[in-house]
Amino acid sequence: MLHVKRTLVTTALPYANGPVHLGHLAGVYLPADLYVRYKRLKGDNIIHIGGSDEHGVPITLTAEKEGISPRDVVDRYHGMNLDAFTKCGISFNYYGRTTSAVHHATAREFFSEIENKGMFTRKTEKQFFDKKANRFLSDRYITGTCPICSNPDANGDQCEQCGTHLSPLELINPKSKLSDATPELRETLHWYFPLGRFQSELESYVQSHDKEWRPNVINYTRTWLKQGLNDRAITRDLSWGIKLPLETPEASGKVLYVWFDAVLGYISFTKEWAAQSGQPELWREYWQDPECRMINFIGKDNVVFHTLMFPAILMAWNKGRKTDLYNLADNVPASEFMNFEGRKFSKSRNYAVYLGDFLEKFPADTLRYCIAMNYPENKDSDFSWLDFQNRTNGELADTLGNFIKRSIDFTNSRFDGKVPCECTPEEWKIPGIDWKETLEKLDQAFEAFHFREATSLGMDIARTANRFLTESEPWKVIKSDREGAAKTMAISLNLCYALALVLYPVIPETANRILAMLGVEKSIDDQLDSGKSCIAQILTPQLEKGHQLRKHSEILFTKIEDAELAPELKKIEDLLALTEEREAKNEAKAMDFSPLI
Ligand code: MET
Incomplete structure (x- = not known):
């Protein structure tokens, strides 16, 4: 397992000239959050720094188009995007703005250093x-x-x-x-x-x-x-x-070219985060201590700015200096694109599903799961409403949700809501699950940014657990062998706990709810806040005999009905018709203007 003192994760700064869409989430922000949450679960020191790119022509063009000032544009979309990210559970340590005074000072300092x-x-x-x-x-x-x-x-x-x-x-x-x-x-x-x-x-x-x-x-x-x-x-x-x-x-x-200033935003925002945490010099431990590892999550369209331009700016700063040297990124995991219903997302053509709008209708964890399973790691992937519905209904509701609810409900109705007996280390060796191997595989997958694999590992355990409960038939067994049924339930409840941990990076809100339903006093987030490392808890059963569950279970995932998706499918149809109409018009126009005619 890889152990470093500290890790700094940055995510590309979206232009604050429009709302972020699911393509942005899939390529940059969700993968970064999965990584960061996993590392926190492991007890590693990691911070996630992001923010809005508020300068440049993209902003002034939007301002002119909408007849408002650039300041109005960035104020509107910075707030909107931060809000959508927060609702989606993207756990930034700091989300800054390139219009801040600290950032202006940092960018000007870099310019002066190189100019001098x-x-x-x-x-x-x-x-x-x-x-x-x-x-x-x-x-x-x-x-x-x-x-x-x-x-x-x-x-x-x-x-x-x-x-x-x-x-x-x-x-x-x-x-x-x-x-x-x-x-x-x-x-x-x-x-x-x-x-x-x-x-x-x-x-x-x-x-x-x-x-x-x-x-x-x-x-x-x-x-x-x-x-x-x-x-x-x-x-x-x-x-x-x-x-x-x-x-x-x-x-x-x-003014400075927007890309010269934007990449330096990562530094400015770390400074702002440090100041806000009451330790203004702390940012240096993430940028200037060679033992800190830096990872820049970006989309494939931003590669050379991060692998050539940004490192060169830092090299130019470092040249001839003995102190205050900056680290270069250790990895730049650029994703491919996630398309939407077979076509490229396009902000300008309005062919997109915006994150904020999506979260008005569906819970964040269902989206996070579906996108993690379609993470565009090596090739472009696709988000489709049907896939979203199938994964939510089949994998999250019928497999994971069903297992958790059956385990808790049966214990509540037949064992007075208490873990009925001990689950010994020997019994924790459930057929089909090797916890040590799971821990290693999870670590390898997350550390190598294989997010689909990491998520599948969790869902595979949920499938095994669900099958274990179904095949053990405690509702039948209890009639003749109360102890046998009790054993099944002790194992199942501990499996619920372990599943919450393994799937926490992907579905953090649900993971915390599972622990609450299990009557565990501290949520995973609370445990992490108090400095506990959690993931190794899966190696041993955590719930002891007699532990009291919460009285009522909840439905973790509501199934998505066809009727709910009908308006979304209709919207795509309309958008596609509009695009085709536009393309046809463009072709006609192109013929009018063609210098050959
Ligand atoms: N604003 C840029 C984009 O959206 C990314 C800047 S990352 C420093 O492409």
């Missing part, structure tokens, strides 16, 4: 300027016809229709999204980060993690390294963002 070392280069380049709006236009503010597929609505950085990465200069008939004016090219000065200078250091860094990182992460990063790294502009002409810490005229009107 003379590492940035400055280059003047030609960029589109909107005369009507009197400002330079970032790539995303320009639209035009794609030179590859003739889509008339291509963005300045990418064509959504054919997926080609573009430069705005390549667009045919470019237009400003702000005023519809045809923009003109003007010269502007920008600061460039010398990514190329770190080529060989980054190669060694990636090489040293060759065995440990996922193939998708290694391959994608290597493709970039093979092409050779170029300097990257890390300033933008925008009014919303972090101002450069320079008073010179050429720095005026410029």
Whole structure:
């Protein structure tokens, strides 16, 4: 088993320009939470730091579209996303915002350090300027016809229709999204980060993690390294963002590029967490003590920012310093995508199920379980309503819920709600379950981020337990052999306890409810809060003879009826019809604008 002093887990900071959807949850936040909760269960020192990405063009574009200020946009969606994550049981130690004063100071400090070392280069380049709006236009503010597929609505950085990465200069008939004016090219000065200078250091860094990182992460990063790294502009002409810490005229009107500041958010938020915990210097133990392990959970679209850009920024800081050196990430488990009913989630097309909306209708644990079982680890996976219904009804309600309820109800009705006899270590060797092996397998699966496997292990135990109870038939046996039935119940009740532990990372609220129904005074969360390590409890039966259960059991999972899903299925049908209509229109438009016609 892997033992390190401390672990720092970070999760990609979602842009606070819209609600998070199930795709985000599946790729980043749930896997991170499963990992963090498992490590806590093991008694490890681990913190989970996340927050909102509140700068950049995605925010200003939403503000302009909705006719409100960027500040209003981020206030609205930061609150909404934090609320949805909390309801979903994502147990952040801290959820910050990149608009905070601490973060601005951290990002400016990094900029100054690198600037003072003379590492940035400055280059003047030609960029589109909107005369009507009197400002330079970032790539995303320009639209035009794609030179590859003739889509008339291509963005300045990418064509959504054919997926080609573009430069705005390549667009045919470019237009400003702000005023519809045809923009003109003007010269502007920008600061460039010398990514190329770190080529060989980054190669060694990636090489040293060759065995440990996922193939998708290694391959994608290597493709970039093979092409050779170029300097990257890390300033933008925008009014919303972090101002450069320079008073010179050429720095005026410029802000840091959002990706330069966003990755540093992980550091700022750890500082804020430490200050809030009353130990302002504690953050250093997570960033500057080489014995702390850092893991960045991200989606596959963010890989190079985390495997090349962020490490290079930290390397630039560390260069020539003797103190306050930063650690680099030990692992960057990037997920593949989880699709929704066979198609890609799309915020812009509104083809999504938003987390907050989902949790208004269905309990968090049913979602967490279903997504954990469909975790897109090595290839894209799919969320479908039918799969959600089948897993909830068949696995959670009929298997796990049914076993727990039958165990508690029968003990209440026939044994006065008390654990009727002892379950000896010998009897704890239930056919089909080897607890030591379970513990090892769970550890291997969680530590290697194999979340589907870890979750299946728990459900397999629930199946074995359910079968054990059914086949032991205590309701029949009790008529002739009260002691035999008592034995079955003592084992079953202890199995309920063990199942709560094994499945706690996936269904934490339910796990705590199981312990409450078993009459255990301290929930798993309470036990963990008091510094207890819990997972090894599965090696020995925890409930002693005579232990009193709570009088009433509850239904842990309510089955989902077809009628409840009907409106959801109808919504998809409508959305798909709309998408098809749009695509057909786009095709027609593309033909009108095609330079070939
Ligand atoms: N906001 C970025 C995104 O949503 C992630 C930033 S992680 C530092 O893609």
